Amino acid sequence: MAQLSDAIERFIKDLMSEETHIELRRNELAQHFGCAPSQINYVLATRFSVDHGYLIESRRGGGGYVRIVRMRARQEGNLLDMLIKRVGNSIDEDTANAITQHLLDCELVTPNEARLLRAATGRNALALPVSGKDVLRAAVFKNMLIQVFKNAEGGV
Amino acid sequence: MAQLSDAIERFIKDLMSEETHIELRRNELAQHFGCAPSQINYVLATRFSVDHGYLIESRRGGGGYVRIVRMRARQEGNLLDMLIKRVGNSIDEDTANAITQHLLDCELVTPNEARLLRAATGRNALALPVSGKDVLRAAVFKNMLIQVFKNAEGGV
DNA sequence: TTTATTGACCATCTTTGACTATTATAGCGC
DNA sequence: GCGCTATAATAGTCAAAGATGGTCAATAAA
Numbered sequence: 001m002a003q004l005s006d007a008i009e010r011f012i013k014d015l016m017s018e019e020t021h022i023e024l025r026r027n028e029l030a031q032h033f034g035c036a037p038s039q040i041n042y043v044l045a046t047r048f049s050v051d052h053g054y055l056i057e058s059r060r061g062g063g064g065y066v067r068i069v070r071m072r073a074r075q076e077g078n079l080l081d082m083l084i085k086r087v088g089n090s091i092d093e094d095t096a097n098a099i100t101q102h103l104l105d106c107e108l109v110t111p112n113e114a115r116l117l118r119a120a121t122g123r124n125a126l127a128l129p130v131s132g133k134d135v136l137r138a139a140v141f142k143n144m145l146i147q148v149f150k151n152a153e154g155g156v
Numbered sequence: 157m158a159q160l161s162d163a164i165e166r167f168i169k170d171l172m173s174e175e176t177h178i179e180l181r182r183n184e185l186a187q188h189f190g191c192a193p194s195q196i197n198y199v200l201a202t203r204f205s206v207d208h209g210y211l212i213e214s215r216r217g218g219g220g221y222v223r224i225v226r227m228r229a230r231q232e233g234n235l236l237d238m239l240i241k242r243v244g245n246s247i248d249e250d251t252a253n254a255i256t257q258h259l260l261d262c263e264l265v266t267p268n269e270a271r272l273l274r275a276a277t278g279r280n281a282l283a284l285p286v287s288g289k290d291v292l293r294a295a296v297f298k299n300m301l302i303q304v305f306k307n308a309e310g311g312v
Numbered sequence: 313t314t315t316a317t318t319g320a321c322c323a324t325c326t327t328t329g330a331c332t333a334t335t336a337t338a339g340c341g342c
Numbered sequence: 343g344c345g346c347t348a349t350a351a352t353a354g355t356c357a358a359a360g361a362t363g364g365t366c367a368a369t370a371a372a
Contacts, residue, residue: 003218004327005219006219025353026354027351038327038328038354039328042327046325058352060351061333061350061351062335064336112303117272119296119303124295136292139282140276140282140296147268159371160316160317183362183363192319193362194318194364197365198317202316214363214364215362218362219326219361220363222363
């Protein structure tokens with residue numbers, strides 16, 4: 001049931017558990033998992049995006065590599081500002097979920113709180129014409145983020 | 157003679173007798189019972205709804221699944237039923253806040269979680285024509301309540 | 313009438329492959 | 343050795359195919 005993408009994600013996260021960054025060969029990794037090299041890109045794009053708190057750097061050609069960097073946890077006040085900007089006036093569900101996952105990974109929210117964030121911004125909650133959903137999600141999400149960080153700074 | 161639906165219901169409940177949640181493949185199960193896959197959805201919708209104390213999560217695509225989660229103890233489950241009914245299809249902000257306060261008083265949510273509930277259902281979050289706000293708030297709030305009552309061990 | 317069943321069509325997530333882009337290195341002529 | 347080019351060694355992109363599950367309305371059964 002654990003499919004390829006999940007296995008590759010796990011593998012990478014295990015490698016990174018003690019490191020702030022790792023370097024790997026895309027083709028080697030693909031061979032290790034017996035899959036197409038572009039599969040690696042898919043995993044990086046869907047599970048190691050900036051919104052997830054990672055940076056990808058790479059280089060082609062001989063001696064090429066893919067480097068995965070865990071972004072340094074910023075000052076929390078700053079993080080809120082950045083997240084609010086990132087959310088902007090409109091945000092899709094995947095991006096919102098990525099941010100929520102990132103907050104969970106950083107232990108800035110509890111698993112229960114993460115569930116609430118997802119519940120309030122998921123497609124089921126927002127029963128609206130598609131065009132309006134992202135805008136509404138942004139508004140709801142921002143309000144929740146502010147509360148998350150208000151708490152972190154000890155307010156009420 | 158017991159209906160197909162009843163047989164599927166029993167099958168699932170047997171699987172869950174020892175577990176707080178199970179995961180299954182919709183198509184596999186349908187094949188096992190020799191029925192249309194959508195039959196499974198029918199059974200889930202009519203016998204494993206929130207009213208029945210269950211929660212369904214699923215994922216499409218390769219490695220997809222349907223997860224059935226049993227919600228918390230009956231007493232609290234009843235409270236959820238009542239709350240869901242109370243919320244209905246439309247709820248104003250004051251009423252939603254009163255419910256949140258009640259959950260907080262009962263210690264069914266933490267202060268942080270209460271803040272998230274308010275943040276997601278407050279008038280700031282729901283930037284819509286007044287007529288639609290209450291309806292949307294009901295949808296969002298219900299999704300969040302369900303998460304609050306979800307069995308803590310019930311998966312992601 | 314109400315409940316159950318099915319099937320056609322839709323939405324989402326994953327995997328692959330063909331084609332493209334970039335970089336290093338080996339050979340070559342000078 | 344120097345500069346140029348061809349080739350090999352990487353990685354990236356994107357669209358198509360594959361693998362699931364969801365929805366809804368028509369039909370059948372109770």
